[in-house]
Amino acid sequence: MGQVGQEILARAPENAIEPTLDRVARVMELMGEPQRSFPVIHVTGTNGKTTTARMIERLLRELGLNPGRYTSPHLHDLRERIVIGGEPVDEQRFLDAYDDARPFIEMADRESAEAGGPRMTFFEVLTVLAYAAFADAPVDVAVVEVGLGGVWDATNVADGQVAVITPVAVDHAHLLGDSLEQIATEKAGIIKPGAQVVAAVQEPEVMQVLLERCEEVGATAQAEGVTFGVLARDVAVGGQQVSLRGLAGDHPDLFLPLFGRHQAHNAALAVAAVEAFVGGGEQPLAADVVRDAVAAMDSPGRLEIVRRSPTVVVDAAHNPAGATVLAQAMGDSFTFHRLVGVVAVLEDKDAEGILAALEPVLDHVVITRTTSPRALRPERLGAVAAELFGDHRVTVVPDLPDALDVAAGLADEGGGVSGGVLATGSITVAAEVRTLLGRTGSAS
Structure with missing residues (x-):
């Protein structure tokens, strides 16, 4: 994958964002809208996005589904970002996706240049490849982590059936704004008409922005501490013992092999997101599914x-x-x-x-x-x-x-x-x- 990887990495880095979805949307259009061929659980926030996405994916796999997962950045290998059925996309599938997408990426680059704009960025190209690989697999559902912000993030060419909002704080202020309201407004951009929104505990001004967006587009909001959350938590050898309240039922006495109170809250967010996805928040997940999935959760590079x-x-x-x-x-x-x-x-x-x-x-x-x-x-x-x-x-x-x-x-x-x-x-x-x-x- 060496030459292809270098080609992609040679593009503008992922912290170089342009406030437009035009280039990615154009490639998606030329490719037949692959991001529309599977439902999406879209994850944004400031911290905890990757871990929560991994937790959601683990629960979906325990349900017998074949999920795709797109997260960033990677720790060691570019292919960690695009995961199908719990495994990083294999090298051949990655290369095939790039071969399929390359002419359309080049066309979008030319059109952008003619209008005085830049080439597609590294993150935009990788997002295209993720959606193409997920459509080709095919996956039953894609868990997609926003790269930066929300409104103008490349991943936002897809419409999430469920929008997950992890805790929002100030980060990337030079790109997203230096007030919580500005940052929350960017992140609220992933909330689409009719979506179910599952939000972690937020500062009041953040929650206000999220609720206003939900009302504007007809989305349904579920807030941690109101309709779901952590009921109990005790430190245990190798992790913690937690009891979680989902949207439709309680899940007591689970072993979570991760450290820190925040990981219990991430797990509660993941359970609520999956219950929103598979049963509209009306049907609890089976006790053994939650127990086994939570016991298998991991988060490399996080505590x-x-x-x-x-x-x-x-x-x-x-x-x-x-x-x-x-x-x-x-x-x-x-x-x-x-x-x-x-x-x-x-x-x-x-x-x-x-x-x-x-x-x-x-x-x-x-x-x-x-x-x-x-x-x-x-x-x-x-x-x-x-x-x-x-x-x-x-x-x-x-x-x-x-x-x-x-x-x-x-x-x-x-x-x-x-x-x-x-x-x-x-x-x-x-x-x-x-x-x-x-x-x-x-x-x-």
Whole structure:
């Protein structure tokens, strides 16, 4: 897949968005509207989108359906983003989809250039390939995660029968706006006429925007804490024990092998979304389906233990809201006598906000960088960290592999046996630490 992968990656990156669906819609039209050949569960929000999409897909598979799943970004391999029946799209199917779509992509590129516009972006092309592969499979339903925002996101050429809204917070402010209302308005764009909307707990101003959109287009809203949610939760070995309320019934005493209160809420959101999809929210999912699906849920790169002695946990938190949830989860689910952070942040992110959220739970922080060309220089990030942590709690190590070794040594200081390392700040950190520690095979 090498040459094709390079062709796609050479296009404008996924954070380079244009406020138009014209190019993707044009390719879909030329290809016979493949995104209309299957129902869609569309997922947006600020944090938790990928995990919630994975959870929804796992429940659908437990029901005996053949789902497609489109998520972003990937940890290790481009094909992780397009999953059919629980497996990343195989190389031949990916190449076939690209061969089928290439002439139409080139036509859209030419038409855009003639109008003074850019070529299709990397994310737009990949979205086309996902919809084409899902139609070709065919899948029974596609679980589609928004790339950025909602209204103008490439995925929005499809109409979701169910729209899932994870918690909304400020992120990508330079692209989506710096107020919650602006960001919520962008994300509400995936709510289509007649859809069922399943929304996590939101700030009041966000929920107001979502409800106004539902009223405008005749969609039905289901809100966490009102019609579904988490009834009970206890920390357990290897995860947590949870009781969930779905839209049509309760599901008590489930084992969820993931850490953090937020994962219980993601699971409740997923159950509600699937109940909305298969029974219009009127028919509860079978107890054994929910029990078995929840017990099999995973989320690579999200509060994931990738090594023991010392324990190394990776998490893809990349904004202050995500870092706050991560800090809460570390305190809730782990009992380290000493916790050392390994933090690298991309230059367009709120580094100060991320570090401030992590400061209360980290005894020491090792500042570094990943191989991403967008990575913030360690010296700059280290200066920000020193303001928050104090110089004595900050070490700057320019290369991530060395930073991981330094952090492991710091975690073991004092001879304790329960030191831990938390590597976070971007999905690139999670991916590169997973690779360094040999955990590249379970990110599908």
